[in-house]
Amino acid sequence: AVSQVGSRLESTTPTAFQVKEQVAKTSPVSSYNEWDRLEEVVVGRVENAVVPPFSPELKVSANEKHWDFFRDNQGRPWPKEHTEKAIAEVEEVCNILTQEGIVVRRPDAIDFTEEYKTPDFSSTGMYCAMPRDILLIVGEEIIECPMAWRSRFFEYRAYRELIKEYFKAGAKWTTPPKPLMSDKLYNEDVMDLSDEERSLQHHQGRHFTTEFEPCFDAADFVRAGKDIFVQRSQVTNIFGIDWMDRHLGDEYNIHLLTFDDPRPMHIDATLMLIRPGLVLVNPCRGCQQIDFFKKAGWDIVETASPLMPADHPLWLGSQWLSMNVLMLDHDRVMVDANELPTIQMFEKLGIKTVKASMRYANSYGGGFHCWTSDIRRSGTLQSYF
Ligand code: NVA
Incomplete structure (x- = not known):
């Protein structure tokens, strides 16, 4: 199109040069850490969400007491009532963030019920409730992550309108290789192991994926x-961590x-980075490399005991979503009311709490x-270590 000067195509299609001129000098996407002042955020949706298939990947992640629920409700x-309450909670979170001056964007509530089939597997979908699972923001780059659950294979579709808009305004957009998700990606027997045996194998280098x-x-x-x-x-x-390491190059250190x-x-109900020099850890999930933070002079704070009722x-x-x-910004945290x-733990640390209830929203797997x-x-x- 660039060389067809004066043609009809030229009059309706911008040249590469013109497109470049239209791209903003600064990217609308720019986030390097978990604590600098938040200016724009994507908040997920549970509208149109579907219970995922009762599959090995689900069994290995969900507590056994919910297996009957998944067996009986998969694909529905x-x-x-629970979903309506979660939607109301999340709307309130959006209102609070907006009042704090933060721009809130939402994915599209696409249909997740439709069954899909690739040469390697078939599945129904799940939801677009957890943007943190799929969108990895590293600086000005949006990485659409190659997630491992078959029910999440097409989740990116809910975010494409947003991502295209960010790309056109100057963001970098990357989709790593999409996994085939054939049976070869999973050690299915891992789902039937006891917690002790699964942990042992995990530390020995054998995992579900x-x-x-x-x-x-x-x-x-x-x-x-x-x-x-x-x-x-x-x-x-x-393999995925190596891919990220090579993709990000020498500018970043992956630990x-x-x-x-x-x-x-x-990782975000196990270890959370709060601000430079402060890491929040789950007291029940010891970290083998915690000395790395200690040696760098960081304070390690064990998170407070959660109050989630056992029957919820x-x-x-x-x-532990209580620590999610x-x-x-450095001095303000959004925490469950x-x-x-x-709340008291954060206040003691000198961090002001912005409170909202997420009990029903928690049920879908996130805070x-x-x-x-x-x-x-x-x-x-910046470098903090
Ligand atoms: N498996 C995690 C999910 C963290 C977002 C948990 O402990 O709840």
């Missing part, structure tokens, strides 16, 4: 400027962390951190 909408091809969820990574921490989990393999966790999936249906995720908080010990993905925070790329 999640319980209506194999190393057949790269896979990773964004929520297994937490960002501290030039240093990015990641765990090898049920959904993030070493592999290991925890005592029989169902490792998503947490279909996905654990009570969202930093609005029901989690008084966690404030999971339900959001920062698009833009103030600040630049």
